[in-house]
Amino acid sequence: MSVSTRRSDDGLVLVIQVQGRFDFSTHQAFRDAYEHSDAPVKEYVVDLTHTTYLDSSALGMLLLLRDHAGGDVASVVIENCNPDVRRILSISNFEQLFSIR
C-alpha cells in the first residue's frame, strides 16, 4: 500500500504517509486516506519521509486535502520532505498554503 494512515494518541491528528512516487497513481488511495475518517480530525499531517518524487497532480491532491480540511482555516502540515520534493513545493510557493516542516 503506497498510502497509509495513523492517528495520534489523542486521536485528533491524522497522519497520512505516502511511500514512493506521489503522483496520479496515488490519487484514489490518497483521497480514501482522509475522506472516510469517521472521527473528527483537528489537524492533518502529510508525512513525506518515504516519498521519492512528487508531481503537479500531487500538488493538486494536496490542495484537495486542504479544501476538505476547511480551506483557508485548514490545518495541514507537510513534513519530512527530501530536497527534491521540497524544491517542487517551493517552486509552487506552497509554503503560503501549508505549513511545511
Place this chain on the structure above:
Amino acid sequence: MNLLIAEDSDGDRMILATLLRRLGHQVHEASNGLEAVAVFVKTEPDIVFMDALMPTMSGMDAARRIKELSGTRFVPVVFITSLASEREQARCLEAGGDDFLLKPYSRVILEAKINAYSRVLALQHSVVQQRNQIRQQNEQMLAEQRMARRVFDNVAHTGCLDAANIRYHASPLSIFNGDVLFAAERPGGGTLIFLGDFTGHGLPAAIGAMPIAEVFYGMVAKGFGAIDLLAEINKKLGNILPVGMFCCGALVETDGARGTTRVWNGGLPDGWLVRNDGELVAVPSRHLPLGVQPPERFDATMELLNTAPDDYVVLMTDGFPESCDAQGESLGEDAVRQVLSELQHDDHPFEALMARLQAFTGHPDPADDITLCCLKIVAQGAIADVAESAPESALTGPGSWHCVYELRDQALADFNPLPLLLHICTEVPGLRRRSGEVFTLLSELYSNALEHGVLKLSSEWKKSAKGFSLYYEERTRRLSDTQGHYIRFTLDHEPLSEGGRLKIRCEDSGQGFDMGEGNDSPRPIAGKEYHGRGMGILKRMARAVSVCGSGNCVEIVYDWEFPMQGCTSQ
C-alpha cells in the same frame, strides 16, 4: 467449428474426420504439408490437426508456415503423433505447435480439447474486438485532437508569436499536455508573453487554455497591463477549474520606450534575463500558481528589471529541466544556468538551450511537454501603429461627443484608467484602426501626469542603475499617499469631412512643468525630461500639442482620416 486435418495416412485421416464430423464440426482435409497450407489459406479453419511426419512438406514446416500466415489471429495447431520421444515432441512445439493428440484417438480427450480451444478462441476473439475498439477510439481521439487544435490555434495564435524577436519551441500537441504560450503586441508598443502549464493532461488541461487565450488577447488589445491581466486570469481560472487543478505560469511585459521589463512567475522553473553583456538574472517563482488563490489574496506583484536592446528573457515549462537521458537522469536547472552562463556574444540562448537538450536526451525531437520561449528586447523606434490591421467594424460609432473623466485620491494608486479611456475613443470606428497611436497618446499623458505631476518623480534618476530602482521604490512609496490629488482627462471628438478630430486634455493636481529657460521652478529636471521624451512622442503623432495652466495641463489635437484605397492615411 471449422477444422483442418492434415494427415498422409488415408485411413487415419478418415477415422479422425469421421470422429470430428460426428461431434458436429465442419472438416477440411489435406494429405501433406503443402496441401495443408493451401487448404488453410482457402478455408481459414479455427483449429488445425497436423501429422508431424508427412511427405512433400513436413507437418512442422507446415505449422511454421500456418503460424506466419495467421499473423495476430490465434490458430491452434495440434500435432497428431505417435512419436513417443520427448525430443520429438519438443520439436513440434518449437515449430509453433500448441498441443499434442496421441494416437490412437480418444473421443473423450478429443472433445475436451476442442472445447478447451473453443474457450480460448472465444477469449481471443473478444480481446481482438476490444483491441480494435481501442484502436478505433484512439484514432477518433487523435482526429478530434487535431480538430480541437485547429480551433485552439485560431484562438491562441492570433498574437505575435511569429515576431522576429521571439523564438519558441512548443510541441504541436502541447496543448494536450497543458502547455500554452501566448504573445501579443501592446497597443502602444512593447510585448506581452504568457507561458502556462496546466496540471494534468489531455482534455481537462486543454479546456482551461481556451478562456485564458480569450482573456489574454482581449485584454491586451484593450490596453490592459500585465497586472490587470494576471488578476483576471487568476480569477477566471479560480472560477472554472475544480480544486486541485491550476496553472503554473509566467507573464513578461516589456516596455521598449521605458527600457523596463516586468516578470511574474508563479510555479514555473526559474525564468532568466540574459543581458547583452552576459550577466544573468534569475527570475524565480515567487507566487502560487494561477487559479489557486481567491482574488482578494492574489498577489500580482511583478519583478521589475531594467532592460536594454539585445537582452533576452527566457521562460520554460518544467518539461525542459526534467527532460531525461537514456539512463533516466534529468537535465536539471543547473544545466540551464550553465548553458546560459557560457553563451558567447553572438549565441542565441534559444539555440544554445535546444542544442543542449538534444545532446542530452539523444533525441532529435523534444518530448511533447517541453515549451521554451525566448524574447529578445528590441529598441522601440518611432512607435509603430500596430493596430492598423484591426478589423473595421460594421457598426457605426459616435462621431460627436464630449467626456470628462477624473481620477481622485486613492483611485490614482489603485486604478489604471487607460483601458477605459481607450475604449471610449475606439468606439469611433476610424479611431479603432488607430488604437495603438491613441493608446500611446493617452498613456504618455497619463504617466507624465501621474509620475511627474502628482508623484513629483524625476526621470533623471532612471539614468543610473541605482536610480532606476530608487525611482520605482519611490513611485510605490508615493502612490500610498495621493490624497487630495487628481488627474482629469477631457476628451472631445468631432467629425471632419475626411475623418475626425480628437482633442485630449490632461490636467493634474501637480505644480506644473517648467516651460521657460532659467525659470526657478522647483522641478526643472522633470520639466526638461518631459519635453525630452514624452513631448517628442506627442508632437510626432499629434497635429498640435500645447501646454497650458501652470504647466500642469497638456492639450493635444489628433486628426485622423478615412483610409484611402491602396494607401495608408497619415
